[in-house]
Amino acid sequence: IEFDPKTPIKKGVHTRFLSMTEVPTQGFAIGELEERPYSGGAKFRLADTLLARITPCLENGKTAYVDFLNEKEVAAGSTEFIVMRGKHNVPSEFVYCLARSTEFRKYAIAQMVGTSGRQRVSADSLKNYLFPIPKKERLIKFGLVSQPLFARISANNKQSRTLATLRDTLLPQLLSGRLTVRKAAEVVA
Incomplete structure (x- = not known):
């Protein structure tokens, strides 16, 4: 390392x-x-x-x-x-x-x-x-197992940030009445 x-x-x-x-x-x-x-x-x-x-x-x-x-x-x-x-x-x-x-x-x-x-x-x-x-073979195996898991965690983190941004954008508009639930559903779809 x-x-x-x-x-x-x-x-x-x-x-x-x-x-x-x-x-x-x-x-x-x-x-x-x-x-x-x-x-x-x-x-x-x-x-x-x-x-x-x-x-x-x-x-x-x-x-x-x-x-x-x-x-x-x-x-x-x-x-x-x-x-x-x-x-x-x-x-x-x-x-x-x-x-x-x-x-x-x-x-x-x-x-x-x-x-x-x-x-x-x-x-x-x-x-x-x-x-x-660990021996080289074990490190390789560790990488093969862990890389897809880390990629999934990264994708989930990115999706979570996207959803938080969407929430922070839409929620104030919904609460103020500037946006209806039906219109918000169209925006998200």
Whole structure:
């Protein structure tokens, strides 16, 4: 697993940005991204895992699986993310599941340093985490089983966001009387 791998973005280039507030403590559905000129921070691409490095976000479980970018798109995020990326045929889903595992999180929390309230874990200390590495065949099988599940979760998250937007658009109009239920049904159909 690579920690904070080199991912190029030129300063000033407009890119999507993910703030820590948009990262969940459970699951991997992120909130809204904003577009802004790149000026620093974590750089990541599709299928990376983002792990919060700072108190209390790490303890609260803030971790994201990057399923919201296009194939060659690079985005940026808070400086308080550690980017994790599989290498040597390690499926990205395995990396995310490892980052979510209780044992890994306990290790990461134990490695935090700094003043109370501003403690952080470094990517370098996470490189020293020891765990049994599955054989190549098992990793391949894990990928074959987990990839469709992650794809389904991603599709469900996208559908949920679409439905929430539809609700937020139609509900005020229905409540104000500007739109009837019959007309709303036509709009949705």
